[in-house]
Amino acid sequence: MWLKLALRNVLRSPRRTALSLAIIALGTGMLFAVNGFVRYMNTGLMEGTIEQYGNLQIADADLWARAEDRDETLLDSARAAQAAAWLDEQPEVSGYASQLTFTSQIQRGSDTSLLFGIGVDPANRVLEGFEIVRGEDLQPGESGTIMIGRLLADNLEIVPGDYVTLLIATVGGSFNTGRLRVVGVFRAFEEIFESQFAYVPLTTAQMLLNTSSVDKIVVKLEEVDQTDTVAAALRTTLADSGLGLELRTWEELGTEYKQTKAMFDFILGAVSLGIFVLVFFSILEVLTMSFMERMREVGTIRAIGTKRKHVFRLFLTEGVVLGLIGGMIGIFVGLGLGALVNNSGVGWMPPGSVEEIPMLVALAPIGAIAPIVVAILSTLVSAVFPAMHASRLRVVDALRSS
Amino acid sequence: MTIQATAGPVVEARDLVKHYKTGGETVEALRGVDFRVDSGDFVAIHGPSGSGKTTFLNMVGCIDKPTSGELLVYGQSTATMSEGKLATLRRDRIGLVFQVFNLIPVLSTYENIEYPLLLQGVPRRQRQERVRKLIEAVGLEKEHRRRPDKLSGGQRQRVALARALITETHLVLADEPTGNLDTETSKRILGIMQSLNENRDVAFVVVTHDPMVGGYAKRTLEICDGRLSRDDVAMPADRIRTEAS
Incomplete structure (x- = not known):
């Protein structure tokens, strides 16, 4: 009964209702579009971070504690083999690979630059966080080769086929050099990755560092949302083993991801709050006017036995009905706005990225939940004040009003 | 829920006083009214504007509380009743009719009549049956789907x-109840009321300026300056008889 009555009350003043619905729908639509953009960005950031770090990494606890002695942070073949055995037991693990990272100077002619090297097994590449733009990828079985980032290649004017020299300290602290052939140039999402990173075969990295060890095992899972479950299981195993191994997830490793996601979430929160306030005040005014016009009617229904709580519920239901209808219309408005943005070809440059990317809005149905909740909540809260007034009216006063 | 007629008075007011403030001044709207309505009564209350007629009716209808005095409705004292209990009393045991009709504009004839039954939680079939019978009784079969703005x-x-x-x-x-109606329509409404009064023992208390109402009433009261100044019982031969009754 209350729903039917609320719905009819909402529709009794078509012009006012149309205005209210327009405000709610516009707010909801904007929120849906902004939410879609943020979700698109966060998903992209997440995928990029996982491509860079893997879902999980296992290493000696001292690696992330930045111990002075590099030798102590490495995983010898026994510890690496044990970690691999545990990973083989996890059905969620789709692949894993050892890495050996190093810091060096890259030199070509008289030009030098800082270089962060990553030794990988070309035959077992679990991460694909780059795209080759010149030359080719590292080949299994080859040694003495290197693949560098595009900005680094441009800065040092390096092309595939050129030779570069790496100046490096071994794990024992001795000075070492290596002459490597550039086989490929890659592009990546982040500027720092293109300007300072390079891939070499794992055997080459081990030769340069004069070690047979690796420093981490990068793990890829079938699904992203398996990360926490697998991490929890492996952490228990690692702690029980007493081998001094530690595990980190992609979220713990990707500090840039966390910062950028926090920024986007803040923007989304601010937009949501703004729209909440806008809808709240607009609908408060509309519902208050509606209440003022219906005081005698409120007096009548109270006089014939309607209880205060029912009058309160009636006004709240009117608010929710407005919010729900407006919110649903707003989703269609948001779909239109999103489609407009997606087809506009407008691009933007995310912080730290190399080149402009298209501005896109994710238009998945799940993105509609939060905007509709905001619409309903704001109209519900707007309705509380007039609903309280209506339910607290003295019947005799309400009946006297004109 | 069927309300049985009570053996005792339907309404009994003892020394009813109502003061209220308006514009900083205290108005003594009722100054000690004693009053009793029995089952099957038809009481017309007359009096000049501002004499306290409507205030008195509001007290009896439990939509306003007296400043002092005692009011018993169906034998229950209303003085200590909570707002919720008063609402239940109004819903179940008191029918109210207003000069400007006070119908719910978004509901049809049928739905307006059905509304109190919905508040009572009467099952759908029972509601349909009772509303249909009453619609027939007041002659609104053709108008049952119309909203108030489409009715005369x-x-x-x-x-x-x-x-x-x-x-x-x-x-x-x-x-x-006849304040906004022409003479012929007033007669029809009063005829229906008289019929219900005589055939179903419904007690009517009607505040009115309309002298015609007195012709249908069994008792005529006059309120002047917040006091009951006259309580006349009409002889049956003096009362207007209608076809309906």
């Missing part, structure tokens, strides 16, 4: 009367 004044007042009676109450309070 007389039709609206018949809807209001049906709404007041749908809970099978034995007490209907009417404030100027």
Whole structure:
């Protein structure tokens, strides 16, 4: 009964209702579009971070504690083999690979630059966080080769086929050099990755560092949302083993991801709050006017036995009905706005990225939940004040009003 | 829920006083009214404007509280009742009819009459049966789907009367029920009221300026300056008889 009555009350003043619905729908639509953009960005950031770090990494606890002695942070073949055995037991693990990272100077002619090297097994590449733009990828079985980032290649004017020299300290602290052939140039999402990173075969990295060890095992899972479950299981195993191994997830490793996601979430929160306030005040005014016009009617229904709580519920239901209808219309408005943005070809440059990317809005149905909740909540809260007034009216006063 | 007629008085007011403040001044609207309505009574209350008629009706209808005095409705004292209990009392045992009809504009004739039954939680089939019978009784079969703005004044007042009676109450309070109606329509409404009064034992208390109402009433009261100044019992031969009754 209350729903039917609320719905009819909402529709009794078509012009006012149309205005209210327009405000709610516009707010909801904007929120849906902004939410879609943020979700698109966060998903992209997440995928990029996982491509860079893997879902999980296992290493000696001292690696992330930045111990002075590099030798102590490495995983010898026994510890690496044990970690691999545990990973083989996890059905969620789709692949894993050892890495050996190093810091060096890259030199070509008289030009030098800082270089962060990553030794990988070309035959077992679990991460694909780059795209080759010149030359080719590292080949299994080859040694003495290197693949560098595009900005680094441009800065040092390096092309595939050129030779570069790496100046490096071994794990024992001795000075070492290596002459490597550039086989490929890659592009990546982040500027720092293109300007300072390079891939070499794992055997080459081990030769340069004069070690047979690796420093981490990068793990890829079938699904992203398996990360926490697998991490929890492996952490228990690692702690029980007493081998001094530690595990980190992609979220713990990707500090840039966390910062950028926090920024986007803040923007989304601010937009949501703004729209909440806008809808709240607009609908408060509309519902208050509606209440003022219906005081005698409120007096009548109270006089014939309607209880205060029912009058309160009636006004709240009117608010929710407005919010729900407006919110649903707003989703269609948001779909239109999103489609407009997606087809506009407008691009933007995310912080730290190399080149402009298209501005896109994710238009998945799940993105509609939060905007509709905001619409309903704001109209519900707007309705509380007039609903309280209506339910607290003295019947005799309400009946006297004109 | 069927309300049984009570053996005792339907309404009993003892030394009812009502003061209220308006513009900083205290108005003594009722100055000690003693009053009793029995089952089957038809009481017309007359009096000049501002004499306290409507205030008195509001007290009896439990939509306003007296400053002092005692009011018993169906033998229950209303003085200590909570707002919720008063609402239940109004819903179940008191029918109200207003001068300007006070129908719910978004509901049809049928729905307006049905509304009190919905508040009572009466099952759908019972509601349909009772509303249908009452619609027939007040002659609104053709108008049952119309909303109030599509009805004439007389039709609206018949809807209001049906709404007041749908809970099978034995007490209907009417404030100027013919105030906005022409003579012929007034006669029809009063005829229906008289019929219900005589055939179903429904007690009517009608506040009015309309001298015609007195012709249908069994008792005529006059309120002047917040006091009951006259209480006349009409002889049956003096009362207007209608075809309906």
